[in-house]
Structures are given as structure tokens and as C-alpha cells.
Amino acid sequence: MDNEPAQTKDEGFLSRMALNDNKAGMEGLDRDKINNIIMESSKGSKFYENELKKDQQVNQRIEKMMLQKANITQAQLKKAQAQVEKMTLALERSRDLSRVIVHVDMDAFYAAVEMRDCAELKTKPMAVGSMSMLSTSNYLARKYGVRAAMPGFIAKKLCSDLVIVPPNFDKYRAVSDEIREIFADYDPHFLPMSLDEAYLDFTEHLEQRQTWPESLRTHRYSSKSITTVIIINLPGIAPNMMLAKVCSDKNKPNGQYRLPPTREAVMDFIQDLPVRKICGIGKVSEKMLNALEITKCSHLGQQMALLSLLFSETACQNFMEVSLGLGSTRISRHEERKSMSIERTFKELSDAEEQFSLCRELCKDLAEDMKKEGLKGKTVSLKLKNVNFEVKTRAQTLQCAVAAEEEIFAVAKDLLKTEIDNESPHPLKLRLMGVRMSAFVSSDDKAPTQKSILGFLKLQLHVSSVNTQDEGSALNKTGGSVSQVLENKRAAPAGDHPSTSGCEARPQILICPVCSSKVETTDLNVFNRHIDLCLNVASTNQKKSESESVYDEKKCLQECKELNKRKERSEAEEEQPFGSKESSRVCPRGGQHGGSIQKVFLTQSDSKPTTSQKCQGKLSDLVCPVCHLTQETDDLAVFNRHVDLCLNQEVLHELKGQTTFSQNPSVVKNSKNIGKSQ
DNA sequence: GCGGATCAC
DNA sequence: TATGGTGATCCGC
Known part of the structure; x- marks a missing residue:
């Protein structure tokens, strides 16, 4: 029973507190000495005591798990094994090695920026942060064991010469923007994970690059800031996101790592990889797996049957994919935010009145955000x-959605009061307070910007013939900037409709931005399909009545309805729902760099007679709605990519406070080479 | 829906 | 003197 696991309890705790030499720049330093200092500095503190407590809780979880393991029968294991093999086969069939996924992050990003701006720092061990907490450290400091997420006062004990620079996030954001501008040229849909990290899908870029003249292939970025390029860590390249992330960590700080897209290479790579290297497996998961003698990814594969009996389905699914070297092959922008919060740490605060006023302050700031x-x-x-x-x-869910300071505070105050009362007659001795809002519904404030999407869409649909009437619905106002448009999800429930206030239980009614009819569904995919159909109809209409100056909404509406009916019927028979792959369009951030708009153009252009695409090599007159330049291409995919790039550039420049952009994305210049006519 | 926990950055 | 802030997700109620 006292079956002490491979690790002793002390060693286990050390793994929680001690130096994380996972990071680059941590090789060949005196771990024991460093850990000693860390432990000595921490021992006896409240923080330390709490960490100890948490560690013991994890130990209990492990004990429980080991007990479960001991009770597993051979029959259970055998059954699980069969299941696992079936799933493995299915997963193996789904393996896709065709994508080129790149993960990039900046090396010691904040520190690198500070060193760029202050030459003196280059020769000193330095870190960005405060005496309480460091965000990152440069390589000189890492030699002493100074690392991110370490309190500055401990870092000072490890390295008395350490220079601690307070963070300057505005500056890091500016540099980040420059870098993202470069990313966007390679992949307009790149996925930023933070100021210093992103995933890119290079597949299409590489395909296009094949067709470029030599001059373009060599220096593309002569016009761009070199200063930022210096600190880009060379990336990790792999067939999926999971692997790319590991690869980018591989040869830090000065090398890139490319994992060849073959099953053999992937499996070899995974084999001896410590499970802790996998994104999503943290300290605790590592410790639990280690207790089962699983330390490397290959162990995961060998122990899947056991794992499937001890861990949740989602966890197992993940373990299995990791063990096979599988991961996401398509990078998609995150969905809309699900919560927003604010929290603050402070010196002990025990006075109830002060706690309430702090709470109010937090609510005020949150309400503003x-x-x-x-x-x-x-x-x-x-x-x-x-x-x-x-x-x-402590949380409370209301009938109605709220946003104002007073409304939030009314709830937070009650929650706080309950906690204070529960502790009475003793005071609550707080060191942190936070307020979070979640369970969002669309709000009225969203309506104006959403309407700007309509304006944008309609502008495209009408091309030059702008309708001036329209029941004051702001449909024709194109005042919203491109970035505004992009910030918004396409299939947002209509904000000014009473049913979206969050106070009614009946299904949401969504208003189609094209035909303005109500669509009664809670499924945004269904709604998006409806919009697609409407856009098709609208563009057909536009085609039909190019000479007319008035857009016939009624007709559109009617045709929409008919088409939708037809579509629904045919969908009932088909397996694949139309547009199911476009579900990312309901995600606002997905639209941020043109994802949703792109489809709009495609849909519109699709309705052009196919002859203009294929016959006689005639170039159609596709005009980019962003840069307003005629694009000499008849390849819609190319045209869309161009628009994406333009949108990106515009957004980036807007972020930088500029209103014009300096260059037209180069992609289309070469589009003739990659047209279908070859 | 709630609350604790884990994870990433 | 001194161990962060924000957002997401999962699991077990």
C-alpha cells in the first residue's frame, strides 16, 4: 500500500517549485544550487505553504488513480485494447501530411525589444518585470537560472547584477504589429497566440512561390523594418500544429527545425519526446502520467488501453493523437470571446468597506471594457x-444580460457580501479580487457596427449602382472602417431585436443581412447557409439588372425563400451540409483578417458566367474593393488572396494609425502564372 | 449552472 | 517587502 511512486514526495514537490530547465538557454547550469536558492527563498512563505498543499492534492489524485488502476481486470483491459486499436486505425486513416504548418515565436521577446532600444542592456543579465514577477529574461540572465514567471526578488538572489526593466507593453505591441505584417504576407489567416507567437499555414504560400521569378523569391522584405526581423526566432515547420509547436522549441535560440512530412519521420520524432513538451500537458498531467511510468510520447501509445480506463474521453482522445503525432492541420482563428475579466493583486485588504469599493472599481473598469x-x-x-x-x-447567472457598472456591481457586491458574512466575525483577508463576465449575448451596442457589415456587403453587391432609399436601416451607410467590419462576426444575432436581450427563453431570431427576413434558428451554420443563398440570389439579381439602379429587395427576399426551401430539401437527402466547412465564418476573429469577407467575394464572383472564367483566356475586371486596383487575374482564389492581403494591410495600418497603405500585395502581380489556363 | 483545477502565454 | 493577469477548458457535481 505504501507503494511509493518512482518519485519521492519531495522530488515531486520540487518539480512544482523548482527551476524549469525546459526553456532554452538553461543548459549546463548548476541546477542543484539554483534550486536550493529558490527553495530557501520560498520556504515558510504563504505562497510556499499553499504550493505544498496543492501538491498534496495532486498526490491524492494520483493515489486515487493508482487505486483505480489496481482494480482494473484483464477483461476490461482487453476490451479497452480492442477499442483503442479501432480508434487508432480511424485516426491513422485521417492522417494528413499535406500541410506545411509553421510555428514562430520571438526569442525572449520583451527582453529582446528592450535590448534593441538600450544597447547597454545587451551585455548585462536582464529581465522584464518587477520584483514580484518577471515576464522574461535574456540569455545572460538565464545562465543564472533567472526565467519567466519567477519573482524578481528571487531572481536577484540568483543573480545580484540582474537588471530588472519594467514592462512596456505598448512598445511590444508595436513591434508585434510589424512582425504580424510580415506574417500576413505569408499567410493572411495566420493565428496569433500572443504578442510574440503565431501559427502560419505556409502551404499555399509555397505553392505560389514556385511560380515566382527569382528576384521576388529572394528578397521580399527589403522595404520592411529590419530591426524586428532580428528577433524573430527561426520557426518550427511540421505537418500539423502540435508538431510545429514542438519543433519551434527544438533548436532554440538560433536554429530552425523542419520535420519532414512523412509518417516515419513524425513517429521517429515523437518517440522519445517527453510528454511535458506537448502543449496542453502541464505540470500536473505530467506528474500523473509519470506515476504510470509514462514519460515519453511513445509510452502514451503503448499504454492507451490503460489510459482509456483512467482518464476522461477527451483526455484520451488527445493522448492518442499525440502518440500518433497527429494534430490540427488547419489553423483557424479563435472563436468569439466567451468571457471578459479583470483582477488585481494588492497588499492585504481586510476592511469590508474598502473591499466593496475595490469591487466597484473593478466593475467600473470591466464595464468599460x-x-x-x-x-x-x-x-x-x-x-x-x-x-x-x-x-x-462565486458566480451568479441572471435572466437578463447586463453590461453596465451598476448592474455588474449589484451582483458582485452580493456575492462579496455573502463571502464576508460567511467569514464573520472574522474579516476576509484578501490579496486578490477579480470580476468576470460570461454567458454573453449580443448587445445593442453591437448593432451599429453590424450594420456596417451590411453596408459593406451591399456596396460590393451593388458595385457602382448605389441605392439611396431604404427605410433608414443604415444599410447603405458604409461608414464602418474595414477593421470595424472585420471585428464583427457575420452571423451575429441582430442586436436591436428584442429577442436578443437575453431575457426571453424562446429560440433566437436572426435577421438576414441581405434579405432582411427573420431566420428562426439557433444554429449559426444554418443561418450562414441562408446568407450564402441570399448572396447568390443578390448577385444574380445584380447581374440581371445591371442597368437598373435600384436593388430589388422584395424579389431577393422571395428568391431567397424559394432557394432556401429547395436547398433544405436537397440537404435532407445529402450527407454533407452545404457550406459546413465555412463554419469559421460565425467566428468574429475568424473574420478579422478577411476570412468571412473572402467568401462574400467568392460567392459574388461565382455568379459571373463561367465563360468569363474559362473561355478565351479573357481577363475579367476584378477590382479589389480595398485598394481599388483592377486585378489582372481570372483566378478567383488568387483574387481572394489578394483581397485578404489588402484587408490585412489595411487593418495593420489602421492599428498603426495610418490611413493609407504603402504597397499593394504582390501576389496578384504573378497571378497569370498560376491561373488555370496554363 | 457552479466551483475547483489545469493550462498557456 | 515581495510569487501576475487574462482567457479557455474540463471535470464532477
Whole structure:
């Protein structure tokens, strides 16, 4: 029973507190000495005591798991094994090695920026952060064991010469923008993970590159800031995101790693990879797996049957994919945000009055942030951390969505009061308080910007013939900037409709931005399909009545309805729902760099007679709606890519406070080479 | 829906 | 003197 696991308890705890030499630049330093200093600096503190407590909880989880394991029968294991083999086969069949996924992150990003701006720092061990917490450190500091997420005062004990520079996020954001501009040229749909990290899908870029003249292939970025390029870490290249992430970490700081897209190479690569290297497997998961003597990814594969009996389905699914070297092959922008929060750490705060006023302040700030994004939420959560580092959250969900300071505070205040009362007659001794909003519904504030999408769409649909009437619905106002448009999801429930206030239980009614009819569904995919159909109809209409100056909405509406009916009927028979791959369009961030708009253009252009695409090599007159330049291409995919690039550039420049953009994306210049006519 | 926990950055 | 802030997700109620 006292079957002590491979690790002793002390060693286990060390893994929680001690130096994480995972990071680059940590090779060949005196681990024991460093860990000693870290431990000595921490011992006896409230923080340390709490960490100890948490570690013991993990140990209990492990014990429980080991007990479960001991009770597993051979029959169970055998059955599980069969199941696992079946799933493995299915997963193996789904393996896709055709994509070129790149993961890039900046090496010691904040530190690199500070060193760029202050030459003196280049020769000194330095870190960005405060005495309480460091964000990152440069390589000189890493030699002493100074690393991110370490409190500055401990770092100082490890390296008394350490220079700690306070963070300057505006500056990092500016550099990040420059870098993202470069990313966008390679993949307009790149996925930023933070200021210093992103995934890119290079597949299409590489295909296009084949057709470029030599001059273009060599220096593309002569006009761009070199200063930022210096700090880009060379990337990790692999057939999927999971692998790319590991690869980018491989040869830090000064090398890239490319994993060949073959099954053999992938499996070889995975074989001895420590499970902790996998994104998503953190300290605790590592410890639990280690208790089962699983330390390398190959062990995961060998122990899948056992794991499937001890872990949840989602966890197992993930383990299995990892063990096979599988991961996402398509990078998609994150969906809309699900929560927004604010929290603050402070010196012990025990006075109830002060706690309430702090709470109000947090609510005020949160309400401001909510307003900026036009959000309203139904759930208010209060987070408290006492001086012993114990964290509690308390939440309440309302009938109606709220956003204003007073409304949020009314709830948060009650939650706080309950906690204070529960502790009475003792005071709550807090070191952190936070307020979070979630369970968002669309808010009225969103309506104006959403309408700008309509304006944008309609502008495209009408091309030159702009309709001036229209029941004051702002349909023709194109005042919204491109970035505004891009910030918004396409299939947003109509904000000014009463049913979206969040106070009614009946299904949401969504208003089609094209035909303005109500679509009664909760499924945004269904709604998007409807919009697609409407756009088709609208563009057909436009084609038919090019000489007319008035857009016939009624006709559109009617045709929409008919088409939708037809479509629904045919869909009932087919397996593949139309447009199912476009589900990313309901995601606002997905639209940020043109994803959703792109489809609009495609749909519109699709309705052009196919003859103009294929016959006689005649070039159609595709005019980019962003840069307004005629694009000499008849390849819609190429045209769309161009628009994407333009949108990206515009957004980036807007972010930088510029209104014009300096260059037209080069892609289309070469489009003739990659047209279908070859 | 709630609350604790884990994870990433 | 001193161990962060934000967002997401999962699991077990």
C-alpha cells in the first residue's frame, strides 16, 4: 500500500517549485544550487505553504488513480485494447501530411525589444518585470537560472547584477504589429497566440512561390523594418500544429527545425519526446502520467488501453493523437470571446468597506471594457484570493444580460457580501479580487457596427449602382472602417431585436443581412447557409439588372425563400451540409483578417458566367474593393488572396494609425502564372 | 449552472 | 517587502 511512486514526495514537490530547465538557454547550469536558492527563498512563505498543499492534492489524485488502476481486470483491459486499436486505425486513416504548418515565436521577446532600444542592456543579465514577477529574461540572465514567471526578488538572489526593466507593453505591441505584417504576407489567416507567437499555414504560400521569378523569391522584405526581423526566432515547420509547436522549441535560440512530412519521420520524432513538451500537458498531467511510468510520447501509445480506463474521453482522445503525432492541420482563428475579466493583486485588504469599493472599481473598469466590445453577459463571477493564496470563485447567472457598472456591481457586491458574512466575525483577508463576465449575448451596442457589415456587403453587391432609399436601416451607410467590419462576426444575432436581450427563453431570431427576413434558428451554420443563398440570389439579381439602379429587395427576399426551401430539401437527402466547412465564418476573429469577407467575394464572383472564367483566356475586371486596383487575374482564389492581403494591410495600418497603405500585395502581380489556363 | 483545477502565454 | 493577469477548458457535481 505504501507503494511509493518512482518519485519521492519531495522530488515531486520540487518539480512544482523548482527551476524549469525546459526553456532554452538553461543548459549546463548548476541546477542543484539554483534550486536550493529558490527553495530557501520560498520556504515558510504563504505562497510556499499553499504550493505544498496543492501538491498534496495532486498526490491524492494520483493515489486515487493508482487505486483505480489496481482494480482494473484483464477483461476490461482487453476490451479497452480492442477499442483503442479501432480508434487508432480511424485516426491513422485521417492522417494528413499535406500541410506545411509553421510555428514562430520571438526569442525572449520583451527582453529582446528592450535590448534593441538600450544597447547597454545587451551585455548585462536582464529581465522584464518587477520584483514580484518577471515576464522574461535574456540569455545572460538565464545562465543564472533567472526565467519567466519567477519573482524578481528571487531572481536577484540568483543573480545580484540582474537588471530588472519594467514592462512596456505598448512598445511590444508595436513591434508585434510589424512582425504580424510580415506574417500576413505569408499567410493572411495566420493565428496569433500572443504578442510574440503565431501559427502560419505556409502551404499555399509555397505553392505560389514556385511560380515566382527569382528576384521576388529572394528578397521580399527589403522595404520592411529590419530591426524586428532580428528577433524573430527561426520557426518550427511540421505537418500539423502540435508538431510545429514542438519543433519551434527544438533548436532554440538560433536554429530552425523542419520535420519532414512523412509518417516515419513524425513517429521517429515523437518517440522519445517527453510528454511535458506537448502543449496542453502541464505540470500536473505530467506528474500523473509519470506515476504510470509514462514519460515519453511513445509510452502514451503503448499504454492507451490503460489510459482509456483512467482518464476522461477527451483526455484520451488527445493522448492518442499525440502518440500518433497527429494534430490540427488547419489553423483557424479563435472563436468569439466567451468571457471578459479583470483582477488585481494588492497588499492585504481586510476592511469590508474598502473591499466593496475595490469591487466597484473593478466593475467600473470591466464595464468599460465590455462597452468597448459591445458585450453583454448574463453571468457575473467574483474571484477572491486570500492572503494564504487560497482561491475561491462565486458566480451568479441572471435572466437578463447586463453590461453596465451598476448592474455588474449589484451582483458582485452580493456575492462579496455573502463571502464576508460567511467569514464573520472574522474579516476576509484578501490579496486578490477579480470580476468576470460570461454567458454573453449580443448587445445593442453591437448593432451599429453590424450594420456596417451590411453596408459593406451591399456596396460590393451593388458595385457602382448605389441605392439611396431604404427605410433608414443604415444599410447603405458604409461608414464602418474595414477593421470595424472585420471585428464583427457575420452571423451575429441582430442586436436591436428584442429577442436578443437575453431575457426571453424562446429560440433566437436572426435577421438576414441581405434579405432582411427573420431566420428562426439557433444554429449559426444554418443561418450562414441562408446568407450564402441570399448572396447568390443578390448577385444574380445584380447581374440581371445591371442597368437598373435600384436593388430589388422584395424579389431577393422571395428568391431567397424559394432557394432556401429547395436547398433544405436537397440537404435532407445529402450527407454533407452545404457550406459546413465555412463554419469559421460565425467566428468574429475568424473574420478579422478577411476570412468571412473572402467568401462574400467568392460567392459574388461565382455568379459571373463561367465563360468569363474559362473561355478565351479573357481577363475579367476584378477590382479589389480595398485598394481599388483592377486585378489582372481570372483566378478567383488568387483574387481572394489578394483581397485578404489588402484587408490585412489595411487593418495593420489602421492599428498603426495610418490611413493609407504603402504597397499593394504582390501576389496578384504573378497571378497569370498560376491561373488555370496554363 | 457552479466551483475547483489545469493550462498557456 | 515581495510569487501576475487574462482567457479557455474540463471535470464532477
